[in-house]
Amino acid sequence: MPAALPLRTHVTDASPLVYGCMALGGDWSGGPITEADVAQAHAAVEAALEIGITLFDHADIYRRGKAETVFGEVLRRNPALRAKLRLQSKCGIRFADDDHVGRYDLSAAYIEASVDGILQRLGVERLDILLLHRPDALMEPAEIAHAFGRLKAAGKVSHLGVSNMHAGQMRWLQTALDEPIVVNQLELSLAKLDAIDVGTTFNDPQAATRPGGIAWAGTLEYAQQHGMQLQAWGSLAQGRFNDPAASPAAQAVHDIAQAHGTTPNAVLLAWLLRHPAGIQAVIGTGNADRIRACGDATRLTLSREEWYRLYVTARGQALP
Numbered sequence: 001m002p003a004a005l006p007l008r009t010h011v012t013d014a015s016p017l018v019y020g021c022m023a024l025g026g027d028w029s030g031g032p033i034t035e036a037d038v039a040q041a042h043a044a045v046e047a048a049l050e051i052g053i054t055l056f057d058h059a060d061i062y063r064r065g066k067a068e069t070v071f072g073e074v075l076r077r078n079p080a081l082r083a084k085l086r087l088q089s090k091c092g093i094r095f096a097d098d099d100h101v102g103r104y105d106l107s108a109a110y111i112e113a114s115v116d117g118i119l120q121r122l123g124v125e126r127l128d129i130l131l132l133h134r135p136d137a138l139m140e141p142a143e144i145a146h147a148f149g150r151l152k153a154a155g156k157v158s159h160l161g162v163s164n165m166h167a168g169q170m171r172w173l174q175t176a177l178d179e180p181i182v183v184n185q186l187e188l189s190l191a192k193l194d195a196i197d198v199g200t201t202f203n204d205p206q207a208a209t210r211p212g213g214i215a216w217a218g219t220l221e222y223a224q225q226h227g228m229q230l231q232a233w234g235s236l237a238q239g240r241f242n243d244p245a246a247s248p249a250a251q252a253v254h255d256i257a258q259a260h261g262t263t264p265n266a267v268l269l270a271w272l273l274r275h276p277a278g279i280q281a282v283i284g285t286g287n288a289d290r291i292r293a294c295g296d297a298t299r300l301t302l303s304r305e306e307w308y309r310l311y312v313t314a315r316g317q318a319l320p
C-alpha cells in the first residue's frame with residue numbers, strides 16, 4: 001500500500017479538535033465588549049488548552065468583530081498564552097447594511113483590508129491560516145493568489161485555506177496558487193450529512209431526492225487526495241442531539257454515549273473523528289465545562305457498527 005499523505009500537517013495542529021470562537025464576544029451588536037465577555041472568553045480558551053486544543057478558529061464577522069476583539073483582549077492580558085496557540089480566521093462575507101446588500105467579496109482589496117482588521121482586533125502581527133469564508137460568485141483565482149502573495153510577503157498570513165467550497169472550486173483556485181490550499185472547513189455532522197451522502201448514494205435514485213447534494217461530489221475525496229485538512233463546523237450539531245426524546249438519532253447518540261460512559265457531544269465528535277479523512281472537529285460551545293467534556297472524543301473510537309448506526313439513523317432513510 002502506498003504511504004498515506006500527511007492529513008493533519010504541521011500547518012494546522014496535532015489535535016483533532018479546534019476551538020471555534022463564534023460564541024465569544026457577547027451579542028452581535030458591534031458595540032463594546034464587556035468584562036463578562038472577557039471572562040467568558042478567557043475561561044473558554046483555558047478549557048480548550050486543557051483538552052489539548054491549540055488551534056483557534058475565528059472569522060472577521062463573528063459577533064461583528066467582537067469575537068476577535070475579546071480574544072485579542074484575553075491575549076493582551078495574558079501574554080504567555082500567545083505562544084501556546086495558533087490562529088485561524090476568515091474573510092469574504094459582507095453583512096447587509098445601508099450601503100451593501102449581504103454578499104460575498106473575495107476581491108484582492110477586500111481580502112487585504114479584512115486581514116488588516118483581523119490582525120488589529122486580535123492584536124497580533126500574523127495569522128497562521130486565513131480561510132476564504134465562502135465562495136464568491138465573482139472570485140478570480142489569479143486575483144486571490146495575488147492578494148495572498150502580498151499578505152504572505154508582508155508576513156501577515158502564513159497559509160491559505162477555504163471554507164464551504166466544493167472540489168471543483170478548490171481545484172480551480174489551486175491552479176493560480178503556488179502553495180497548497182491547506183484547509184477546507186465545511187459544515188459536517190450527524191445533522192449535516194451531504195458531503196458523505198453524496199458518496200454513498202451515487203448511482204442511486206436517492207441521490208435525486210437530495211437537491212443540491214450533488215454539488216458536494218468529490219469534496220472529501222479531493223481533500224484526502226491532496227493531503228488537505230478537512231475541518232467540520234457545526235460539529236456539535238448546534239446542540240440538536242442534546243435531548244434524547246428529540247429524534248431517533250438523538251436517542252442513538254445517547255445510547256452510545258451511555259455505553260461508553262461519556263457525553264452525547266463526545267459521541268458526535270467521535271463520529272466525525274472516525275472518518276478516515278482525519279477530519280478536525282471545530283467545537284463552538286462557549287461553555288467551559290462543555291468544552292472540557294469534549295476532550296473525551298479524542299479517547300473514543302467508535303466501531304463500524306456504531307458509526308453506521310448513527311449515520312443511518314441520522315439520515316432517516318436506509319442506505320441503498
Ligand SMILES: NC(=O)c1ccc[n+]([C@@H]2O[C@H](COP(=O)([O-])OP(=O)(O)OC[C@H]3O[C@@H](n4cnc5c(N)ncnc54)[C@H](OP(=O)(O)O)[C@@H]3O)[C@@H](O)[C@H]2O)c1
Nearest residue numbers: 020021022233234235236237238239242283284285286287
Ligand atoms: N466556516 C463557516 O462557514 C462556519 C459557520 C459557522 C460556524 N463556524 C465555526 O464552527 C464553530 C462551531 O460551529 P457552530 O457554533 O455552528 O456549531 P456547534 O459547535 O455544533 O454548536 C455550538 C452551539 O451549540 C450549543 N450546544 C452545544 N452542545 C450543547 C448541549 N449539549 N446542550 C445545549 N447546547 C449545546 C452551544 O451552546 P453553548 O455555547 O451554550 O454551549 C452553541 O450555541 C464556530 O464557533 C465557528 O468557529 C464556521
